[in-house]
Amino acid sequence: MESIKGFIIEYKKTIKETxxxxxxxxxxxxxxxxxxxxxxxxxxxxxxxxxxxxxxxxCQISDIMNKKFVYFHVQTAASIIRDSFKEDIKYIPLIDDEFNLVDIASITKTHRIQLLEPDLSGNEMNYIQDCLKTNWISSQGQYVKKFEKLFSELHLNRYSLSVSNGTCALHLSLKALDIGMGDEVIVPNITFAACANAVIQAGADPVFCEINKNTWCIKSSEIESLITSKTKAIMVVHLYGQVADIESIKQIALKYGLYLIEDCAEAIGSVFKGKPVGVFGDAATFSFFGNKTISTGEGGMVLFKDKNFASKCKILRDHGMNPDIKYWHDFSGYNYRLTNMQAAVGLAQLERFKSIVEKKIKISYWYESLLHDCDGISQKPVKIKFIKHSNWLYTIILEKNFDKNRVINELFKYGIETRRIFYPLNEMPPYKKFKCSKDLSNSKFISKHGISLPTSVNLQKDDISYIVKCLKKVLVNSYN
Ligand SMILES: Cc1ncc(COP(=O)(O)O)c(C=O)c1O
Incomplete structure (x- = not known):
């Protein structure tokens, strides 16, 4: 356990050595x-x-050490560990079933190698202080404008509207495109449930489409079979940073007169044929949740090609109020605004956009090379011509005969947090009643055997080597 070494002393050592x-x-x-x-x-x-x-x-250290202290099993939920920190408890030891010390939680890190944590080392603090000093803490303020402007510049000058999170970005995009009751939206069967929830909240029905077995994004060849007279839009999700088959899907959308919505929550920084994701659809949405490549804690963005949609969306974001007549409402809208403080963090993050994305991609190369001789992996993120995969979350598919849950639990014992792939949407109670592809075997397989490895931008090559070393060890003992 390399990095906890500096915190350990053998019981026979002296106070001087301690x-x-x-x-x-x-x-x-x-x-x-x-x-x-x-x-x-x-x-x-x-x-x-x-x-x-x-x-x-x-004097021997065991004679004077504290024997009563707070500790947790290494598999304790992060939220429980986080709630146990106090003024005088800044480090908590994490132990395994045999009471071996396996990790140390600190106020900033509940586990030594977290799945995804933000890098806030730029101007984030300065800008936040500026908001506080100048009293501009609500959604009115310069940082919101600056954040949206820079976001547009990074996305071929599309219209950008910052919002409270990625889920309301999806909801708002659907409402701006006038999608609602009686409409259907085709959604990939493997994605975060926010995609389906936003469609349902807009009043429409999601229709779940099988995924491609190599990219894990929506299977473009399957989409046409799901189109009906009610279909209004195709929602594409660029899963984990991979770019969906956007050219073919755009052709289908054009052929049937459907809207194309790109959910780029997990793919900011990914590029197809030289263009950033988010510029291919009629609308695109982003999330800036704490684990995303660019983060504002909570936050999101909607991107539009068409100015009219953007203007409508702006009104809907602000309670549906007429921008020229205060307290006159043209629509029944929402309060989905981002605060100036969140935008301040976002701006500081975007200032380092290039280096953050480059680092994420570097992490994927480290994994790729270190995993080349690792038995037990059936798939790694696939490389596709013309696509720059921004590697939000490095994900692998284990071979069938491995117990994925055991792998996740064992890695946790080494202080390494990992994550399963999403469950197929069609299998969960709130979504079972909606239509879906007949054959969803890819969804089932990928969901059952996939795990995501730590991909925080702060990780160094040594960390990735450690993760891969532990993964190799764990895989040897995780046969079904
Ligand atoms: C694909 C996808 N869509 C939408 C969302 C929702 O974003 P948020 O958590 O900001 O509401 C997420 C976020 O986790 C996501 O992964």
Whole structure:
């Protein structure tokens, strides 16, 4: 466990040696172990108190360590761990079934290698402070405008409207395109449920389409069979950063006079034939949730090609109020605005857009090369001509004979957070009643065997090597 080494002291060591460990890690704490078993912990406060009474640097650390302390099993939910931090508890040891110390949670990281965490190392803090200092904390303010402007510039000057999250971005795009009661929208069967929920909330019915077995995005050759007189739109999701078969799907949309909506929540920075995702559809949506490539905590964006749709969407975003006559409502609308503070974070993130996306792609190359000799993987993200895959979340499909849940649980014991692929939408209770493709075997297979590996922009090659090393170890013991 390379990176917790700096926090560990063997129980037989002296106070002097413990001081040296604490001094090196700079965190004011270390954990006392016998082999790997956790016996206690020592803080610099404990040592201070000891020296006020005694003065023996050679005393064995196990004689003075704290034996009562907060700890959790490594598989404890992140939310429970997070709620246990206090002013005086900034580090919590995580143990396995044998009480071995396997990881250390801190206020900023509940597990050592989280699936996805944002990098807020640019102007985020400066801009937030600026909002607070100037009192511009609501959705009125310069940062919202600047964020939207820069977003448009990165997307061929399409009309950008920032919103509260990616789900209301989807909802708003459907409403702006006048999609509602009695309409059908074709949605891929493997995606986050927000896609189906937004369609249902707009009053329309989702129709679930099988996915392509290589890209895991909507299967373009299947779409036409699902089109009826009620179909109004095709919602394409660029899953995990992969670009869906956008050219063929656009042709189908044109042939049948359907709207094309691109859900780019997971694919900001992906490119097809030199153009960024989001510029191919009539509308496109983005999410800036905390785990997304560009994050504002919560947040989203809607992108339109057509100015009229954008203008309508802007009104709907602001309660449906007429922009020229205050408190006169032309539509029954929503409050889906992003705050100036969120936009301030977004702007700071977009300033580093290029380097963030490049780093994400670099991570995919590291995985690709380190996994080349890893047995047990049936698929890795597929490389397709003309597509730049932005690698939001590096995902692999295990071979059939591996127990995916066991792999996830075992990796957690090494402090590595991973994630299953979404469940097929058609199989879940709220969506069972809607129409779907006859053959959904790809959805089933990919969902059953897929896992996503940590892909935070902050990860270094050493971290990826560690993850792959652990994955290889875990796979050996995870045969069904
Ligand atoms: C494909 C997809 N669509 C939509 C959303 C919804 O975005 P948000 O969480 O910002 O509402 C997500 C987010 O997680 C997503 O992955």
């Amino acid at each position: 001081l040296s460990v604490i001094n090196k890690n700079g965190c004011g704490i270390c954990f006392v172990v016998k082999n790997r078993k956790l016996l206690g912990l020592v803080t610099d406060g404990d040592l201070r108190r000891y020296f006020l009474k005694e003065n023996n640097l050679e």
